């Protein structure tokens with residue numbers, strides 16, 4: 655049993671790292687698997703202004719602080735992604751993208767969420783060659799060039815407003831006939847003469863010259879009419895989906911792929927496996943709620959380990 659860990663934590667966003675702080679302080683010697691996106695979603699945002707105690711802090715700085723905190727109390731981080739799990743036998747087993755195998759008495763799943771994709775022709779080919787999900791990361795690359803943002807929610811409005819720093823050729827394409835963003839965000843966009851909105855439309859094809867995007871084809875959902883729009887970038891802001899496919903049926907998920915937990919705890923359909931953060935939360939999806947549920951998951955795991963030992 656020497657190589658069986660007390661607690662493995664999958665995910666290094668606010669949820670996983672907060673769980674690690676609590677677990678490390680009770681000497682469970684947790685290991686955090688960072689996955690493809692160490693630090694999680696906050697790494698790709700600019701300022702966070704709703705984290706208690708910090709009026710305004712860069713997302714990356716906030717995550718760095720939490721990571722340092724977790725490390726200070728003895729958390730080990732491993733830059734690997736979990737690709738397969740076995741939750742049927744105890745100890746539980748995880749396999750990683752580097753073909754390593756880890757065993758543990760308890761596991762916390764804190765794998766967060768990632769952007770939804772369009773699934774249209776050209777999306778894969780031009781991913782990173784104009785197709786992106788992060789205006790803050792890539793926006794400056796498109797100075798004075800036409801750009802398109804897909805979506806009608808807060809993220810799309812935020813991306814469009816942000817892009818006005820670089821270009822005055824911004825088009826938002828939205829599937830519905832009304833934006834779904836908060837009134838304040840909508841107002842900011844409506845008041846900006848450099849942002850044009852096309853409603854009732856979706857992207858049906860992304861075309862380019864093999865080096866970068868040159869245009870997209872959009873289809874009007876009502877008339878089925880197709881239009882070509884020249885663009886050098888396509889920012890996807892059409893929502894997010896939980897990172898739970900790697901579980902491959904090992905835990906009970908809801909219809910949208912979120913891990914089902916037994917409220918008010920973080921227990922899942924398998925005793926000894928706990929879930930927290932955006933991977934188990936379709937409703938709040940905030941850094942502070944993710945961190946709060948990370949704390950709950952660590953306390954639940956600690957109690958579980960005490961009762962089974």
Ligand SMILES: Cc1cc2nc3c(=O)[nH]c(=O)nc-3n(C[C@H](O)[C@H](O)[C@H](O)COP(=O)(O)OP(=O)(O)OC[C@H]3O[C@@H](n4cnc5c(N)ncnc54)[C@H](O)[C@@H]3O)c2cc1C
Nearest residue numbers: 665666667668669689691694695736766931932939940941
């Ligand atoms: C642009 C943007 C701006 C935001 N701004 C704010 C804000 O101002 N305030 C706020 O409160 N919230 C904000 N949020 C929301 C906030 O970032 C999330 O609610 C929060 O990060 C969720 O934390 P999490 O730990 O559950 O997951 P995430 O932050 O998504 O982290 C998930 C982690 O799991 C890892 N992972 C995934 N799959 C695997 C796997 N198979 N194996 C190993 N690891 C894996 C990833 O690499 C990542 O480290 C913003 C989100 C975005 C996208």
